[in-house]
Amino acid sequence: MKPGTIVVALGGNAVAPPGERPTVANQFRHTRASLAPIVDLAREGWAIALVHGNGPQVGDELARNELAADQVEPLPLGVLVAATAGWMGYMIQQSLQNALARAGIARQVVTLITQTLCDANDANLRIPSKPIGHALDSTRVARLQARGVPVKEEQPGRWRRLAPSPKPVAVVERVMIGHLVAAGHIVVACGGGGPPVYEDPMLRLEGLDAVVDKDRVAAILGRELEADVLLILTNVDAVYRGYGTKHQEPIRRLDLAQADHLLAGKELGAGSMRPKVEAAAGFVRAGGECAVIAELARGLAALRGDAGTTITRAPQ
Numbered sequence: 001m002k003p004g005t006i007v008v009a010l011g012g013n014a015v016a017p018p019g020e021r022p023t024v025a026n027q028f029r030h031t032r033a034s035l036a037p038i039v040d041l042a043r044e045g046w047a048i049a050l051v052h053g054n055g056p057q058v059g060d061e062l063a064r065n066e067l068a069a070d071q072v073e074p075l076p077l078g079v080l081v082a083a084t085a086g087w088m089g090y091m092i093q094q095s096l097q098n099a100l101a102r103a104g105i106a107r108q109v110v111t112l113i114t115q116t117l118c119d120a121n122d123a124n125l126r127i128p129s130k131p132i133g134h135a136l137d138s139t140r141v142a143r144l145q146a147r148g149v150p151v152k153e154e155q156p157g158r159w160r161r162l163a164p165s166p167k168p169v170a171v172v173e174r175v176m177i178g179h180l181v182a183a184g185h186i187v188v189a190c191g192g193g194g195p196p197v198y199e200d201p202m203l204r205l206e207g208l209d210a211v212v213d214k215d216r217v218a219a220i221l222g223r224e225l226e227a228d229v230l231l232i233l234t235n236v237d238a239v240y241r242g243y244g245t246k247h248q249e250p251i252r253r254l255d256l257a258q259a260d261h262l263l264a265g266k267e268l269g270a271g272s273m274r275p276k277v278e279a280a281a282g283f284v285r286a287g288g289e290c291a292v293i294a295e296l297a298r299g300l301a302a303l304r305g306d307a308g309t310t311i312t313r314a315p316q
Helices: 024-034 036-044 055-067 077-102 138-146 174-182 214-224 256-264 273-285 296-303
Strands: 005-010 047-052 109-111 116-118 130-136 151-155 158-163 168-171 186-188 196-200 204-207 229-234 239-241 249-251 253-255 290-295 309-312
Touching: 005 036, 005 214, 024 036, 024 077, 036 047, 036 077, 036 296, 047 077, 047 174, 047 214, 055 077, 055 130, 055 158, 077 109, 077 186, 077 196, 130 138, 130 151, 138 151, 168 174, 168 214, 174 186, 174 214, 214 229, 214 273, 229 273, 229 296, 239 273, 253 256, 256 273, 256 309, 273 290, 273 309, 290 296
Parallel strands: 005 047, 005 229, 047 186, 109 186, 116 196, 229 290, 253 309
Antiparallel strands: 116 168, 130 158, 151 158, 196 204, 239 249, 290 309
8 A cells, every 4th residue: 555644543541551550650651652653654655643541531530539639639531641652652762763763764753632522512511421431340340339420340250440432523633633644744633532622612622521432532533633544553453243253264455345334333343443433434434545443563554454443434
């Protein structure tokens, strides 16, 4: 595939995987390991915007705020999304700058704190549905439930906290991102999906206490940048039929009709793969050349069609 403009979506779990203490040292280590595909893309000459998730990190920030509430004034969730976009952007920016320098690639990296426009009347704001933070022990679950904080059992014995998650409409700083990407810089934007905002008729932009799905925001950013490719990097090597069963099989290619058929059924469930397929299909439908969902380590191979799941407008 000829290099053009690409939006890469990187999951927050890649930086803070389950089952490991999310220390800053560990998160830096995973960040450095996760950026090899970005270095490969830069080497090939792609214009790159990088969007990252923050599910584990923003949940940890919320817990820190609550534990210290009797000592310092807590920060609202929307502000914590911006905070994680800042310090995670710093980790990604520094790690990527170092990796590019070692590879002899003369590209600059910049992190922008960007806002994601949402509808203040979105029904999703009233129904918390997006898991954040790490898995909770039974004591923490009981304490949160006693305070009326919504939690969900994702898998047997694995509980996580839930936050409201409105659908994104636009990226407020899209023009600035476009200028920087066009100038050849690698832009880290829409961190954690970007702090969600709505447009107040009097005050203009105002924040919302919610989190936005980073894959959906990456698809919107891709559309607004007129990107050629959306690359969603995750911890699963492809979209599967019958995932988790003995009959599971990877799907290597989907056209839009097939993706819509898959989304119309219940095969994808309500897990993290559904919004990825929705985002990928939405990007292609809006004019993108293709969208690819792949395992982190196979990003470049997936772009070449040798791994992952590729979604295109028409059968190939």
